[in-house]
Amino acid sequence: MKSVPIVEAKAHFSALLAEVEAGKEIAVTRHGKVIARLVPDYPRKAAEAFRDFWSDANEIDLVAHEDLPAEDVPSLDD
Template identity: 70%
Template sequence: MKTFTVVEAKSRFSALLAEVEAGAEIAVTRHGKIVARLVPDHPSVAADAFRDFWIEKDDIDLQAPEDAPAEDVASMDD
């Protein structure tokens, strides 16, 4: 995460917003302490890393398997 002081962030605000739109997270500091963070509106998730792969492949099964039937609680005590 990049860090900028309030003064730097103020003078470069448009450029920082462009970086945030591209997915960057930016911390804004005052007197050495983070007072704000600029983050993308839609946070990235791990699945985003594989999205292109999934779109290109028709043979990938993304269905979750059915849950196994519940076991009888009484049989677990034996």
């Protein structure tokens, strides 16, 4: 990942965005510390968001439990 000081980022913002659009990730720094990241925008799927949780399927109970029986609901006339 490319790192760029904030002063340089401000001066070359359009060029940095072109790099991000091409797929690169850029860290923006202040005094050597990362304060922001410029990353390409892409649609994420739920599977990607939860991939880390599913990495060890042996630890997760993936079996659906039986539904409870339906309960009687009082009518509005009562």
